[in-house]
Amino acid sequence: MRFLPLFSLLTLSLFASPQDISSFNSPFEQRIVDEHGKVIVYRGELWAAKPQNALWSYQKPIQKSVYINAKRLVILEPQLEQATIRSLGDEIDFLEIIKKAKKTDNDHYRATVNGQIYAITFKNDLLSTIQYTDGYDNKVTIQFLKPTQNAAIPSSRFQPSIPAGFDVLKN
Numbered sequence: 225m226r227f228l229p230l231f232s233l234l235t236l237s238l239f240a241s242p243q244d245i246s247s248f249n250s251p252f253e254q255r256i257v258d259e260h261g262k263v264i265v266y267r268g269e270l271w272a273a274k275p276q277n278a279l280w281s282y283q284k285p286i287q288k289s290v291y292i293n294a295k296r297l298v299i300l301e302p303q304l305e306q307a308t309i310r311s312l313g314d315e316i317d318f319l320e321i322i323k324k325a326k327k328t329d330n331d332h333y334r335a336t337v338n339g340q341i342y343a344i345t346f347k348n349d350l351l352s353t354i355q356y357t358d359g360y361d362n363k364v365t366i367q368f369l370k371p372t373q374n375a376a377i378p379s380s381r382f383q384p385s386i387p388a389g390f391d392v393l394k395n
Contacts, residue, residue, distance in 0.1 A: 245322055247273040247377050248351065250368035257363045270368070276317045277382040291384040292317075298384040307386045310395035322351065 254266040268282040280290040291298040292312070299308040325333035325344050331352075333344040343355040350371045356364055386392065 245319060245351070245373050247271075247375060248319065248322075248371065248373055249375065249377060250351075250371040252369060253367045255365045255367070256358075259361050270318070271377050271381050272318045273377045273379075273382070274319055276319070277379070278318050279382055289384065291382060293382060298386075300384055300386065300390070302387075304391075305387075305389060306391045306393065307384070308393045308395070321354070 249271050251269045256264050266282050267284040268280060270280055272278040276294040278292040282288040287302050289300040295312060297310050297312055321335050321337050321342050322344065324337055325335040328334050331346050335342045335344060340356060345353045350373060351368055354366045358364055
């Protein structure tokens with residue numbers, strides 16, 4: 225009987241998958257390197273939750289909030305006093321990338337979504353980095369600094385509030 229709890233934990237860990245993420249939160253650093261080696265670094269925090277909700281809150285070098293849900297994308301840019309609203313087309317769901325990832329070795333996964341290849345790294349079953357080359361041949365690395373997975377995130381987190389006086393652009 226003493227081995228039953230240990231066996232249960234071992235069984236759970238064997239069937240647990242890093243792809244079984246229903247929500248995610250972490251400060252991040254996004255590093256973009258262009259074809260000439262020029263580097264720009266963004267810092268912020270990401271919240272994501274199923275079915276298709278995300279908030280990328282950029283804090284440095286500029287403030288910008290990108291809200292994504294199943295039907296629309298809203299970008300709030302306080303320095304420009306501007307909000308951009310558009311319907312979603314083939315935009316990629318953050319958690320869908322993780323879900324489609326296939327293991328390549330111990331902590332490394334690869335996902336192909338809409339023809340885009342993503343290299344994904346987990347450390348201790350927590351999402352650590354995502355790397356890809358964007359449509360402009362920029363090499364993008366997003367490093368998650370203090371990830372939390374599967375914790376409750378209120379749905380209100382994903383509802384943008386456009387301040388009065390902001391210009392609203394609709395595409």
